[in-house]
Structure formats: structure tokens, C-alpha cells
Amino acid sequence: GVTQSPTHLIKTRGQQVTLRCSSQSGHNTVSWYQQALGQGPQFIFQYYREEENGRGNFPPRFSGLQFPNDSSELNVNALELDDSALYLCASSLGLGEKLFFGSGTQLSVL
Amino acid sequence: DQQVKQNSPSLSVQEGRISILNCDYTNSMFDYFLWYKKYPAEGPTFLISISSIKDKNEDGRFTVFLNKSAKHLSLHIVPSQPGDSAVYFCAAINTGTASKLTFGTGTRLQVTL
Numbered sequence: 207g208v209t210q211s212p213t214h215l216i217k218t219r220g221q222q223v224t225l226r227c228s229s230q231s232g233h234n235t236v237s238w239y240q241q242a243l244g245q246g247p248q249f250i251f252q253y254y255r256e257e258e259n260g261r262g263n264f265p266p267r268f269s270g271l272q273f274p275n276d277s278s279e280l281n282v283n284a285l286e287l288d289d290s291a292l293y294l295c296a297s298s299l300g301l302g303e304k305l306f307f308g309s310g311t312q313l314s315v316l
Numbered sequence: 317d318q319q320v321k322q323n324s325p326s327l328s329v330q331e332g333r334i335s336i337l338n339c340d341y342t343n344s345m346f347d348y349f350l351w352y353k354k355y356p357a358e359g360p361t362f363l364i365s366i367s368s369i370k371d372k373n374e375d376g377r378f379t380v381f382l383n384k385s386a387k388h389l390s391l392h393i394v395p396s397q398p399g400d401s402a403v404y405f406c407a408a409i410n411t412g413t414a415s416k417l418t419f420g421t422g423t424r425l426q427v428t429l
Binding site for chain 2: 244247248249252259260301302304305306307308309310
């Protein structure tokens, strides 16, 4: 399945954080979502074959990387209190295919 | 701008009865709709979907109905079981962009004995 690390993380405002995701084998598309408390997941961006393929309404301090070995990263710079949320990674066989979600990383910014 | 809305944050249903979860959308470009189920400490898992060219899709105990003119869809679970207790998210996509799902805020279903 899709695995994410770490499961929980506490950071201080202004710091930088890297969240990691391991996709299902053979999946060439990775999407990242942010789920704030009481809200549905919000699309951050999607990577297809290691290139960004769509971005939601998030500032440039949210960035990502997708590697050829089924791993990917979400980086957030200059953390703000409102960045506290569950971050979900989802992979799929291709564009428009069914998404398989990981369990998420719970980020708390103090 | 909430393009996908689930107006009921919670729903309680007795075991064996029908659960009906509702979802409304505003973006007429959406042409594919999905329901996801989420347990605590787990990621959402795909449940059932429907294309805009259909008005009903059934999979076992789960049926999704789509009313395009009303921009409304619903998920029916019959019969409801205690293991169905979870948060259900409605999601929509414009398959022309094929990049992002737009989720609703979720409905917490509790199935009681």
C-alpha cells in the first residue's frame, strides 16, 4: 500500500518540514492533500512521472518532489500555525485512475 | 468557495436500517463523483463512484444516485452495519483536468446496535 512517514510531527512556526511518502509499486502518479480539522482533504499538488501536473490554491512555500523509486516528498517552508493539519499522500496507476491513500502525517505547528 | 458540500456533519442510524448520505455540488464541469470512507488514523479508502452519464451505480450494499439537474448525489447503505461507522467523504472531479479531487467536508456515520 501507500505508506507515509512520520505519522506525527511537531514543529515550531518558521521552521521547515519534509514529509515522505512511499507509493504502491508501479504507480506513476502521486497527489498530496491537506486535511484541516473538520474539513475535507484539500488538493495541494500532483506529480506525474516526476513532474508537477497540477497545483491547488497553496503558496509556493509548499513544494514537492517525486523520485523514480516510488518515493516522494512534500516540503513546507516557513511554517505557519494554519499549516497544522493531516497531510495525505495518494498514489495511482496513472492520471485519472483511482487514488490509494496513505494514513497521513499529522503535523502540529506551535 | 465550497464546490462540494455535505450539509450533514453527522448521522446516526440503527443497525439493519438504511443510511442515506447526501452531497451537493456547484461546479457543472464535474463529471465523475466518488465516495470515500475514512476510519480514524487511516487514510480515506475508495467506496463507490459514478459517472455523470449514469444516474445510479450499485455495489453490494452500497448504491450511489446522481441527479445532475439538481447537482445532487446520495449514497445509500442497505442494510447498515456497525462496521460502516466512519466518516464518509463525497468527492468530485473534472476528468478533463484529471489532476485533483474536490472533497466535501464529510459526514460522520454512526451505526448503533
